[in-house]
Amino acid sequence: MSHYKTILPDEAATQALGKSLAHCLVPGLSIYLHGDLGAGKTALTRAILHAAGHQGHVKSPTYTLAEPYQIELQQRQIKLMHFDLYRMISAEEFVEAGFRDEFNHENICIVEWPEKADGILPAPDIHIFLSIAGNGRKVELQALSDKGNACLALLHFAPNL
Numbered sequence: 001m002s003h004y005k006t007i008l009p010d011e012a013a014t015q016a017l018g019k020s021l022a023h024c025l026v027p028g029l030s031i032y033l034h035g036d037l038g039a040g041k042t043a044l045t046r047a048i049l050h051a052a053g054h055q056g057h058v059k060s061p062t063y064t065l066a067e068p069y070q071i072e073l074q075q076r077q078i079k080l081m082h083f084d085l086y087r088m089i090s091a092e093e094f095v096e097a098g099f100r101d102e103f104n105h106e107n108i109c110i111v112e113w114p115e116k117a118d119g120i121l122p123a124p125d126i127h128i129f130l131s132i133a134g135n136g137r138k139v140e141l142q143a144l145s146d147k148g149n150a151c152l153a154l155l156h157f158a159p160n161l
Helices: 011-022 041-051 092-096 146-153
Strands: 003-008 030-034 066-073 076-084 108-112 126-133 136-143
Touching: 003 011, 011 041, 011 136, 030 041, 041 076, 041 108, 041 126, 126 146, 136 146
Parallel strands: 030 108, 030 126, 076 108
Antiparallel strands: 003 136, 066 076, 126 136
16 A cells, blocks of 8 residues: 655645645545644645635634535536544544445545544545644655555655755
8 A cells, every 4th residue: 555754844835735635636535634733634634625626714623523615626526525523522423413424435535533433434545644743744644445545646745845
């Protein structure tokens, strides 16, 4: 499986990674973001959404748990679901909210704090691990499926170190 590690020295590098990832998106892709508070999960998701064509505000779904966005991908409208499970008390909340239905061959799902629904969430195509490193971030991307491998194979990213 594909594996990629680098340092993101600043916010601009995080935005550049998001832009690169946006060009690799395909319907049905699921990406799980891991990292402590302030590690850059929402910032990366925001950069992906803006690079994928979303023009409006991208807010953290910390309180709503999920925010849907429409993006154009391969000349058709695709729903990208941004989940933030940080405030979930139990994994069953995920099922009760009907979120499992959003994971299908059409939607793209990006999940912050996926460990909060461990055992309930379907397997991701890509894990992204973010951690604070000085003024920047360390990032590690791991593909776990053919779709994830294809996405990372298309990733053209070189941060300015």
